[in-house]
Amino acid sequence: MDRAISVKLSPALKASCHTCSLSNLCLPLAVEENQLDQLEDIVEQGRIYDRGDHLFDQDTPFRSCLAVRSGAVKTSIITENGSEQVTGFFLPGELVGLDSLSGERYACTAKALERTSVCKFPIEKLEELTSAMPELQHHMYQLMSREIQGSHQLAMLLSKNSAEERIAALLLSLSSRFQRRRMSGTKFNLPMARSDIANFLGLAVETVSRVFTRFQNQGIIRTQGREVELLDIESLRGVMPDFDRQSPPSPR
Amino acid sequence: MDRAISVKLSPALKASCHTCSLSNLCLPLAVEENQLDQLEDIVEQGRIYDRGDHLFDQDTPFRSCLAVRSGAVKTSIITENGSEQVTGFFLPGELVGLDSLSGERYACTAKALERTSVCKFPIEKLEELTSAMPELQHHMYQLMSREIQGSHQLAMLLSKNSAEERIAALLLSLSSRFQRRRMSGTKFNLPMARSDIANFLGLAVETVSRVFTRFQNQGIIRTQGREVELLDIESLRGVMPDFDRQSPPSPR
DNA sequence: CTACAAGCTTGATATGAATCAATCTGGGTA
């Protein structure tokens, strides 16, 4: 799959965590400068995926966790009868595949929502490295634990909150995650379709659409297709009084 | 908190993983016989909790993960405005607190549903040990990953399935978990109140009650208070066509 | 430039489960 055409090309395939702009969000976060080489040694530069491409498929052999470098990814589970549940959206610096560490096969399918590049961390090598680097192990525990918390928040959202509250929570989560990535937290493009939002939040597409227009009429947001502007973040927080500012509904 | 009355008593406080009947479900599962001593060295025997006692409270300093020895535990998150979301039920051999590894404080409250005893794994020591024992580290990753998957299954259940389907899924999950513990998978006592079930599954208590009686009228189950007998497991699976036999909605 | 399809919005109606309101039951206790 990777174009390992010649030995000469292979250095280009290696990612440089040293120079990566995401090093304060991604795994390097937990690694000392002088140990960063060890992390670089195990990272594989993944290919570029176009919108709609699958990064990996549910039930195929589990090889690597992926860190999003650029673009955006959605993960979803598909059941026997074909119904889909979107389980998360991932932005640059976030690690995809933590739910698959328990088996031989991927527990979900990961799909690029836009043109996306990734870094791959082969699981055996990653486990070896975390054994050797307690800090990194600790960080992995943290990431996984946060993903559990995120799922619990999502479950809470799904079982206790109205359509408006769920959508407000999602917008706020995206907002803070974009902001942490030094992008605007008030004006951004939704990487996902309305139907993905609906599926993720357990709503019908029509409901999502209606809530968006309702928010727009109330002057809380402005939307134009996938472009969103949060005009009144406080009102948005007001819609969703329970929203824990620290824990977005999907993993960071 | 622990009654460390005299030096003489302290050996009694130490758990013996060697002789524990849950060793094939709990952490010892991942540890070689000859290394079990190292695990025993870090385990603390917890006290006995009565029904309703808190094993730990949300936002208090995070010290240990707890393995249920006997009894049953429910975990829940409580938001500022006081609303509760039950996030899981834990049976003997299951590890409570994995969602709290990411912070200084417990992310949820754990409450004994009946008379319960536990083993405590202090987190610093556990991390040290998993660094030293790749097998154990691997197992921790597995457990956490499964908990993520479980949460995703729960989210799916909440967003896609009807009240009947959710309850069927819970009963089937409990059934298979009891069975793995060598108890009857067809006749057991629900450790939790109807209101806990309702909260966990995002339903009103009344709805839970109604579904139970409907199932009973259909001859699928028989209930008497908290006692449940699954009379027709196949029908129960039929109610819930999507139910993944391998992954119960709450962590194992 | 046009046309088509996919995605999005809007409106009308149906419905599953919440809510409100009693009543019942059983286990613990005075």
Add this chain to the structure above:
DNA sequence: TACCCAGATTGATTCATATCAAGCTTGTAG
């Protein structure tokens, strides 16, 4: 023993959101 109270059940009504059914927009391939 009888009482009490929390938990559980049952019934009547309401409501938020799904579903069904058109239109509308937009990006893109020809």
